[in-house]
Amino acid sequence: MRGIVKRFPGTRALDHAELTVRGGETHCLLGENGAGKSTLMKVLAGSHQPDEGEILIDGERVSLSSPQQGLAAGIAVIYQELDLVPDLTVAQNLLLGRAPTRGPIVRGRRRIELARAAIARVGGDFPVTAKVRDLPIAAQQLTAIAKALTSDARIIVMDEPSATLGEEDLRKVFALVRSLTAEGRSVIYISHRMDEVMEIGDRATVLRDGRTVAVRELAETTAAELVSDMIGESRELVGTVDRPRPEGPPLLEIRSVHREGLIDVQGIEVRAGEVVGLAGLGGAGRTTLLRSLFGDGHAAVSLRLAGAEVRLHSPAAAVRAGLALVPESRKEQGLMLGLSVGRNAGIASLGRPPWLAPRRAGRRASADALSGLGVRHASADQLVGQLSGGNQQKVVLAKWISRGGLRVLLLDEPTRGLDVGAKADLYRQVRKLADEGVAVLLASSELTELTANTDLVWVLYEGRNVACFDPRTTAERDIAHTVITGTSPDSGATP
Structure with missing residues (x-):
């Protein structure tokens, strides 16, 4: 070739x-x-x-x-x-x-x-x-x-x-x-x-x-x-978030997520207002972890929310507890492409199937969230499948924001398929939610994006969380070394 x-x-x-x-x-x-x-x-x-x-x-x-x-x-x-x-x-x-x-x-x-x-x-x-x-x-x-x-x-x-x-x-x-x-x-x-x-x-x-x-x-x-x-030899520490790291007790405590032969994650914490990244190669377990936390999997999960033990046996239970998942495939798992922007954005608030709810109910439930996220659309009645990838991703976020009560946001490859401008816009919105007290757990294959937009980066390797890095003080190439090999250089990793 x-x-x-x-x-x-x-x-x-x-x-x-x-x-x-x-x-x-x-x-x-x-x-x-x-x-x-x-x-x-x-x-x-x-x-x-x-x-x-x-x-x-x-x-x-x-x-x-x-x-x-x-x-x-x-x-x-x-x-x-x-x-x-x-x-x-x-x-x-x-x-x-x-x-x-x-x-x-x-x-x-x-x-x-x-x-x-x-x-x-x-x-x-x-x-x-x-x-x-x-x-x-x-x-x-x-x-x-x-x-x-x-x-x-x-x-x-x-x-x-x-x-x-x-x-x-x-x-x-x-x-x-x-x-x-x-x-x-x-x-x-x-x-x-x-x-x-x-x-x-x-x-x-x-x-x-x-x-x-x-x-x-x-x-x-x-x-x-x-x-x-x-x-590569040229990838060193990149620009990172410049705000103070949130302090206080963790809002989300992942004590263990285990499924034999597939995933064994322990001891990840996310504070209110904190953005924690999940790095790893394909098959490392990031998607499995996020879906398991959202009650959509067969793993044994032990977690605490605001200090209290919770059992989330289904996505519905996770939503009631204040968790939201933006899945890897927005078109297949996050949106109903044949329905309108308003109905998609209001789906989590309607309490019934969106095709059975009046159009005005979806418009009313989602109007503030769509406006706040800057979704570019002709009207709330426009089919969501007609929007750009970046605006579709914002509609997925709007779905959870419009419901209210959001405490933990789980993001799986949120910028996949987006152009540079749409990526920057989405990360601004994620940072805004964090500033409002939401705990964010963000999985991405783009290590540069993680180091620039998260407070901590956990590395998953073959289903296990093997090291945690501070992107403010650790070179990106050192994090990448752990992503590829599963072993940590002697430069700022926390086992």
């Missing part, structure tokens, strides 16, 4: 990125969140078309305008968000579109035989007649890997395959990777775990801000050098 450029509205995700993979090697692709890894792989798979640059396979230039063309060229991608159909069986998923037939009839018994062989090759021992949705997540991951192998791909991309696998299953995947490369196939392995990279990889390409910044032979490289490549 040469000189790959990919632009999206308001951002350049790839800036003349380069990637060269040899036949029969395991090539690790590294970079922080937002470095461009997934976008580069989607270009390789044919899901995105590059604005500039070229792809060559065996020295021949190829044009991949769809995932189907990518598969035809011998490229299979196993995405972290598994590309499986939940209501089909394992066998049906593995041979979807390629099932053995006799005339127009699928040979079901033969399909099961082929599926069993594919699952056995990846070390799976679960029935291929089971529906995918009924399998544990590790078995689903192995199914996705087996599906890629049934296509006879020559280039196989594994995007964070270990995120959902235990040690035993990971050993099986490593053995499979070695057998694939021994056959002359190439594996592109994306991971943030340096121990995996050093064990399984032959070479590594490091992306930073959409650019290729290093290509290293792993036998001649240390994990520390790779981390330095990922972080």
Whole structure:
């Protein structure tokens, strides 16, 4: 892949990125969140078309305008968000579109035989007649890997395959990777775990801000050098919040949030008026933590609110206690795009489904919040789906402000997809709420935003909170080091 450029509205995700993979090697692709890894792989798979640059396979230039063309060229991608159909069986998923037939009839018994062989090759021992949705997540991951192998791909991309696998299953995947490369196939392995990279990889390409910044032979490289490549040498302490840190007893005390094999967080506190950041790589547990606090999960939660023990078994109970969640996906989880701005912003105040409430009730309940947040809209009757991303996010905030009684605000990737101006505007609104006494817990993949807009930054790594930093006194690169490795430099971390 040469000189790959990919632009999206308001951002350049790839800036003349380069990637060269040899036949029969395991090539690790590294970079922080937002470095461009997934976008580069989607270009390789044919899901995105590059604005500039070229792809060559065996020295021949190829044009991949769809995932189907990518598969035809011998490229299979196993995405972290598994590309499986939940209501089909394992066998049906593995041979979807390629099932053995006799005339127009699928040979079901033969399909099961082929599926069993594919699952056995990846070390799976679960029935291929089971529906995918009924399998544990590790078995689903192995199914996705087996599906890629049934296509006879020559280039196989594994995007964070270990995120959902235990040690035993990971050993099986490593053995499979070695057998694939021994056959002359190439594996592109994306991971943030340096121990995996050093064990399984032959070479590594490091992306930073959409650019290729290093290509290293792993036998001649240390994990520390790779981390330095990922972080960069120029990122030092950035401008941070300039107001005094709130004092007094914590308003929110997270004593423990635990779910076996997924999350084990203890001892996070947020005072009234304080903004505490949650940093971490994808899969570190930030979203799981916030959803669990909001009563939307299966974790065991122990928390105190204003010194009193509370049990929040549902989102409704969390709302009654004064908690509010702005979810990662505002379009899927935060808004009803087919309803008006007024009805969306007033939904938490109406006490009934918004489509059953009179329009004027939503307008009346949300008018002050929409005005205070500066939401740009033609009228309260305008469909919320017609607004810009920044204004949609403000409507999600307005929903909670208009209800009143807000004590704790949980924000999950609140600036994702927003332009620079919309981001700055949103953080001003969050700071205003904090100044009014709201406790804010904010998760973001953008470490620079966290260090500039929070009072403290907790780092989550593989489901655990491993260190707490003061962004006023700690260099951003030191926090980034902990985000990537899970270990703290000797510079201001509080275990």
